[in-house]
Amino acid sequence: MSPDKPLAPLRALPRVSLMGAPSLVHRLDRFEKAIDSRGPIFIKRDDSIPFGFGGNKVRKLELVMAAAVGEDALTVITCGGIQSNHCRATAAAAARLGLDCDLVLSGARPAILTGNTRLDEMFGARLHFVPDRADRAPAMAALEKERRAEGRRPFVIPLGASTPLGAAGLALGVSEMLDAGHQPDVIVHASSSGGTQGGLLAGVVLTGLKTRVIGISADERAAPLGALVEDIERGLLHLAGSDAAPRKAEVDDSFVGEGYGIPTEASREAQTLLARSEGIVVDHTYTAKALAGLIALVRSGSLADTTSVLFWHTGGQVGVLA
Ligand SMILES: Cc1ncc(COP(=O)(O)O)c(C=O)c1O
Structure with missing residues (x-):
């Protein structure tokens, strides 16, 4: 074969x-x-x-973002650490596809955004900082609810896609x-x-x-x-x-x-x-x-x-x- x-x-x-x-x-x-x-x-x-x-996240996002588009989503929501490569790649992909992007990042908001967070913002993502890794899933669930109530049809991408x-x-x-x-x-x-x-x-x-x-x-x-x-x-x-x-x-x-x-x-x-x-x-x-x-x-x-x-x-x- x-x-x-x-x-x-x-x-x-x-x-x-x-x-x-x-x-x-x-x-x-x-x-x-x-x-x-x-x-x-x-x-x-x-x-x-x-x-x-x-x-590596670009490979995953080719499929996962297609699923978001297939569900007619208007917003993607995902999470990671402050310097998450996955979040940065998701923000870029959302920009490319004309979708909104909410990122839940664990850690304190830095005084100056550098590296991946700087790019997240440049790609137009909204950044939400939570103190701990354990806070990420509840924060994503809350955002999902909020975006749904606004009619922004959210699509949640789990950690790291x-x-x-x-x-x-x-x-x-x-x-x-x-x-x-x-x-x-x-x-x-x-x-x-x-x-x-x-x-x-x-x-x-x-x-x-x-x-x-x-x-x-x-x-x-x-x-x-x-x-x-x-x-x-x-x-x-x-x-x-x-x-x-x-x-x-x-x-x-x-x-x-x-x-x-x-x-x-x-x-x-x-x-x-x-x-x-x-x-x-x-x-x-x-x-x-x-x-x-x-x-x-x-x-x-x-x-x-x-x-x-x-x-x-x-x-x-x-x-x-x-
Ligand atoms: C640069 C880099 N390498 C490797 C990995 C690990 O990939 P995975 O989360 O699919 O195990 C990540 C995940 O965030 C990453 O950003």
Whole structure:
């Protein structure tokens, strides 16, 4: 069977066009030397998706925003941390589609908006600050009610757009990678709300690859994040009408350090090495920690039997300017 066939139901889902073109995949030959890698390391450049400063969320939003449009929504509501890449990408997509956007951001309103919040405002989103992560869902529910009462037909996007529908964007990304001739033994990427890893895993299952998908956690412990990833993967396989057996999620939570967004020695090293060997930026909240995970795998020799490793760069570079 063509590897494309099991993806046909996902391809048939309504999508708005935000990606424009496949993201680039290329080899990191100077970085390989910098970390004494014996095998080739490739990178998938979702950081350089042109739309709205790019990142993995653009893939999810092609499907999720199409669902909002399909429901005739006038306003989208979503949430995240103050420097949420997901919120920034959602604000950009809402602007592109002519929708209003309410963002619930956990943390105190900064005196000066920087990085992603500055872009949120530039894209025309309304920002609502709540003290705590736990306050986000009730605040979104209250806003949903308010917008409905105003006749602004709200559509709520859960944290990170990490639903099976959003994750379908990443499964389709796997086939994009295959179309470009890349079939790595291992994919390493940053994982947080589970949609990226659930989507990549389902993509690997649907296309019949043996590729390991290793998610390096940005905050959550491995067991609950793994369970979330597997739920999304199962939901996505169901959405694709597949009865293929889901794969277990491989989540590594040993690079979080003191917590979400707090740099570690390893993330600082990863950021510096990649910037100085390749001119590519990774951020301390997500991608530098994920790259630190990849470096540790290479140095421990546990990837010695693999012929190729791919770092899926999920974006986040705006955060370094916050
Ligand atoms: C730059 C970046 N990388 C990775 C992730 C993790 O993706 P997911 O939430 O789908 O696990 C995020 C999520 O916010 C992100 O912004």
